[in-house]
Every structure is written in structure tokens, then in C-alpha cells.
Amino acid sequence: MTGRIERRFAELKQKGRAALVTFVTAGDPDYETSLKIIKGLPRAGADIIEFGMPFTDPMADGPAIQAAGLRALHSGQTMKKTLKLVREFRAGDKETPVVLMGYYNPIYVYGVDRFLKDAKAAGVDGLIVVDLPPEEDDELCLPAIAADINFIRLATPTTDDNRAPAVFRNTSGFVYYVSVLGITGTKAPDIKSVGKNVNRLRKHTSLPIAVGFGVKTAVQARAIAKNADGVVVGSALVSAIKDSLTKAGKPSPKTVKAVHLLVSDIARGVRS
């Protein structure tokens, strides 16, 4: 059976363009604003939506996404509320794929079986869990596949030809290629080497490959979209949220709009 992610990539392939995958942290800067932001993302040009599940100790994330997680946690975001956010989004949008991204501990503490059941019911299509490499597939990857949720794997510049088969063995939906050695939102990707690595990985998988980490502008997005099936933008959106906040750190009337404007701009880059 085909899921939303598979359908979305197939549609876009027919249209001959890459997907724009947008990342925002669930509950940043607060629940209500976050809901408004995500509800407007598809209209602004997002093809796939990633929600970060906030965590106190995000070891693969740079300062922008770390701060977004803490903003969300301080405003009272919990795993339950993140799933509720997906449910509310899904009530108004049956087709846009939703991927939850984060770290294992909040899922483990929620309970793996309970989490998969509630996530499926809420309308979650895929999971990206940064600290679960293939060596730990028994933990969540295999149960997620059994629950009919895509388990999307990160491939990195250190994923060489020896390691690639293990990385792609139990993955589905798409592959998230981390374009730089490092954490989110810091270095800018080197377009040439990204293209080379994406082509190298295609020898190991027939899944669509989306490229992320460090993509901030429409120009970068366009360049990457030439070689990839998707472009992920995260830190730039999260920074747009931060820049729109009042001095007290509260959402301003500009907050929701700032994110949507940036998404529209980058979407034009991906589609041109």
C-alpha cells in the first residue's frame, strides 16, 4: 500500500520538480502560533512537513534549533501536545505528508508502542530519529515499519559504500541526506560534493533523496534541487521565527507571516 510520502514524491516526479521539505519545531514559540504556522505551510509551498519533537539535549542540532526546542519546552510543549498538533493539522489537510523528527528519549519515555499507535492515529507518516542508527533498529525502526509508519534514515558524508547497505536496509519513504559534516544550520553545503554524494547513494537505494542541513536561501535550494528529489529547510525557518519575536520572546503579529514568506521564497527557488 502506498503512503502519503510515496504518493507525494511520485506526483512531484511527474511534475518534474523536487519537493520542498520544511522543518519547524512543534510548539515554537507556543502551541497556538505553531499551529497557525504549520496550517499555512502547504499553501506557502511546502510539499512535506517536518515537525521537530523538542528535546533538552539535541546533540545533532546547531544553536538555532536548540533554541527553538527550548522555546517550545518553556511554553509547555509535550509529546502529547505535539501529537495533538499533528491531529489538528491533519483535520484540515488529508494529503500533505507529516514527518516527526527528533531524539529517542521522549519517545522511549512515552512508550514505543503507545507512541506508534497515537502517531499513526494522529496522521503521522514518517519518523526521523537522529540517535537511532541501523545498529539500534530493534528499538523503534522495525516496530514503526510494522505499524505502517515510514522510518526515514539520515545518510551523511561518512556513509561510505561499505556502510550504505546497512543504512538503507530498513528504511522507507525517503532518504534524508545530511549535506555537511556537522550540526544543523551552521556550515553551508558545497553544492558540487552534495551532487556527487547523492549520485553515489543512488547506487544503493531507489528511494527519493532529500538534502538538508545548512540550506538557507532560494538560490541554494534551486542549486540542490537540480540533483536531489527534495530540499529540506529548517534552521532558516526557525531563525525567522526567532527574529520575529518581541523583546520578551513572545510571538508578534509578524511571526506567522515571516515563516510563510520565507517558505514561499524558497519554494520559488525549488520550482524554478
Added chain:
Amino acid sequence: MTTAQVNSYRTGPDEKGLFGIYGGRFVAETLMPLILELEQAYKDAKADPSFQAELDSFLEHYVGRPSPLYFAERLTEHLGGAKIYFKRDELNHTGAHKINNVMGQILLARRMGKKRIIAETGAGQHGVATATACARFGLECIVYMGSVDIERQKPNVFRMKLLGAEVVPALSGSRTLKDALNEALRDWVANVEDTFYCIGTVAGPHPYPEMVRDFQSVIGVETKRQMLAREGRLPDSLVAAIGGGSNAMGLFHPFLDDKEVEIIGVEAAGLGLRTKKHAASITGGRPGILHGNRTYLLMDDDGQITEGHSISAGLDYPGIGPEHSWLHDMKRVQYVAATDKEALAAFQLCCKLEGIIPALEPSHALAHVMKIAPMRPKDHLMVMNLCGRGDKDIFTVADILGVKL
């Protein structure tokens, strides 16, 4: 967890890096190839007699091992029960047990051809030990330290700088040890080619818990030999303080299969286990996943990590080494806790009775010794790991006692 009998408590971890359900390799994909490379390099080094010979030579001539097993006669008289011995790891070069592990890892880094060393530190002891070994071998050294800890531990920050290390403040999260660990992992992800991550305790992804344990086991191996020479038999009990748990694991591990030896780990109870201000991961936490391994952690109901608190900056880590978690579930080691107040009283008593200024970390172990030694018979042999000296803590203690230096 069941407490089914096992033939040996010393065979872990398994090939997945697990001690029971604890441990593992919960890291980002970027780091996975590095961790596998490290595992192989450590396996090769372990099997190479020349590696162990080189390490032994540095431990003897540079670190100053073996450290004495000292009969604390006046403390024994004062408490009126068990015969108390101190394992004097505070006499090591750099003043704590941390250097045992650092020497091993730095020699391994050299073997692997790595030129850039990164480390995390809380109180600064592991940072100082790493900076020391890097100076000795001419390696670049970067130490991540929470900005809150940098403020609290100025003398150690200056020591590291004197030794040529760069001290980088961790400004994220709560800006203490756990955040320093996050920053070190972030550095490693960005510098995979030339960098060796020298972890300071028996935590982190496999193979670190095993490797650090092996390097620290010199403490227990010596203790066994020294006690047999002094008393003609094994000790009846071992007591050690636990933050991440490396000094305790080093003392305990060689004795785990000597089932007649009672083993006790002492966590930091801070202001008390009923308050939220403590750092007792086992007695006050539950299993979760952080920094590459599954272990007992301090966290809230939503799986968010909370802050540890202790008078001792070396103990306020919200986790504990995974092997300790397993030994707790298996009931082989008993885990208890001592408060800030009890540790401070033990600190003062040790200064006055034995002429030794202990670090606040082993003062927690001593606080427990003070509780149980009076109830044991006079022929009971008790060993406490005096894993660090207290010079670094005199400012903290003076502050609490209301003395202006």
C-alpha cells in the same frame, strides 16, 4: 528486570555494547563509522602487549602508580568499627583518578594517528587531566565546559590554559556538564577526520563505557593485590562515590565475581532525595537514552532531561554509566546516596583526623563509610576510594562555611 544468576559479572558488554538492556550506540549516523573505527582500534590495542606495556610505563613514571592502600587508623578508631583503608588515587599526578583513563585514551589516539583531542569537563578534573596528557604528547586539546561551571571552577580553567588547552564555554541548555558533552559531540560530528573524543567517564556510546572501565580498573587490580599483601585476604566491602561512575567502576570491576565482597556505590543526594535538588540517577531516576547510551537518568515525565544538583561539581551529571545501571538491576552492587551536608561533614572530619583534604566527590563515599563502619565488626576490612584531592574545592567549602578567602 530479573535478577537471574549469571556465571560472571565481568563478561559485558555484548557485541552490541549492551550490559543487559543498558548501554548501546545511540548516536547520529555521522558518528557511527567513527565509533566502529574506535571499537576496532581499541580491540587491536588491547590485544597488543606493547600497548599495555607503554601504558603501564606511563602510569608508573608519569602518573605515579601504584597509588598506596592506606590504613586510616585514626578514622577507624574514631568510628569504632570496621578497619578502614583508603585507596589513595588523590596522589596521582593531576590529583584524581581521571588521569588513569586519559593516559589510556591518549595513547590510543596516538596509535590511531589522531592529532586533535576534544574532551568535556564538569568540575574540570577530566579537562585538566586531558590537557596534561595532550601537553605531554604535543597534541591539540579543546575542552568543552559549561559556562556556569567555568564560573564556578576558575582555578581549573586557568590550569587547563596553562597546559595549552583551549577551553570552550558550552552556552546551550543548562550550561553545565551535560551541555559540555553535547557540545563535544557536536564538535566531533563536524571534525570526523582528525579528532579523537576523550570521554571522561564510563558513559557515552559503546565502546566508551567498556574502554574507560578497563583503563580505570587499575584501581581495583592494585587494591586486590595490596590488600592480599597487607591482610592476606580480600576486603569485606568497597565504597566509592558515583557521578558518571568511573572511579567506582575502576575499583569495583575486578571484584565483581568475588561474591563475598560487598560493593556499595554512593550517589549525590544534594539537598535530599525528596527535593528535586539531587544528582542520584539510580536512586532517584529511571531508564532513558542520553549521550549515546541507555541508562538511569534524571528526567521529567515527558522525557526531558533535568539538572543534577550536588555540592560537588563532579557529581552533578544527570546520568550514570550503563554498567552501573545493570549492576543495580542485578543487585550485585548496592547504590545509596549521601547529601551535601553529610559530604561536607565527612570532608571536615577527614581533614582533621587523617591530615588529608579530600575532594568533595569521595567525601560522599566517606559520608557513607561514617554511617556503616560503626556497625561492622573490628575485623571487617572496608576500602574507600579516595579518588581525588580537595584543593579544587576549598573555595566552595569556604563559601559554605562563611569564610572569606
